[in-house]
């Protein structure tokens with residue numbers, strides 16, 4: 155783990171998103187140049203989807219055919235449910251660029267190959283996202299109570315130290331059934347990026363900066379091996395100590 159943590163503060167969420175999108179494109183293009191393929195984990199939420207929309211307009215030097223796309227978490231609902239992160243990502247970006255469908259690894263839906271069996275669906279994704287999986291960038295949104303992916307405070311999923319993917323059946327935030335990547339795989343990522351705006355996130359942002367327990371504030375437990383970047387608007391950054 156590294157203490158190479160950057161906190162970038164923007165005047166608005168739209169500035170935050172456009173800067174993160176440009177940097178995402180550059181980071182992906184660099185990974186493709188250096189390693190042939192880039193591997194990323196996407197996130198839902200307003201800023202996560204806005205970033206994908208920005209990439210649909212301008213994705214710089216990204217070669218969309220050479221990127222492996224995963225998701226950090228997913229709501230276990232039917233594939234056409236507007237709550238699906240996958241559906242939102244397809245509408246925002248993936249339907250508009252030349253991705254290789256074999257490299258787009260959506261988390262199964264509740265009407266997919268495993269039907270309503272969330273454990274079978276979760277195990278299938280766990281086979282895909284294993285201990286060797288290294289994301290060049292793992293994007294994260296964050297809730298006001300500090301949740302990232304579907305890792306909520308004081309839950310078994312947040313405490314998980316070994317398995318890479320787990321099912322959540324009683325999420326405090328609806329819908330209750332979700333499948334989520336866990337800290338062992340998030341923290342194996344080269345870079346972990348938080349996209350966070352709004353005053354209701356300020357306390358969690360400050361708790362992470364103060365290295366709180368991840369059980370209390372899950373956002374405090376996510377770090378990249380090379381870099382951790384917080385893209386913040388002014389209100390989300392309001393409780394950070396002045397540097």
Ligand SMILES: O=C(O)[C@H](O)[C@@H](O)[C@H](O)[C@H](O)COP(=O)(O)O
Pocket residue numbers: 197198199200201202295296297298301302303304327328349351
């Ligand atoms: O799974 C969910 O219920 C949400 O997707 C959630 O995890 C979201 O990503 C964050 O709460 C940040 O969302 P905003 O960026 O919209 O605040």
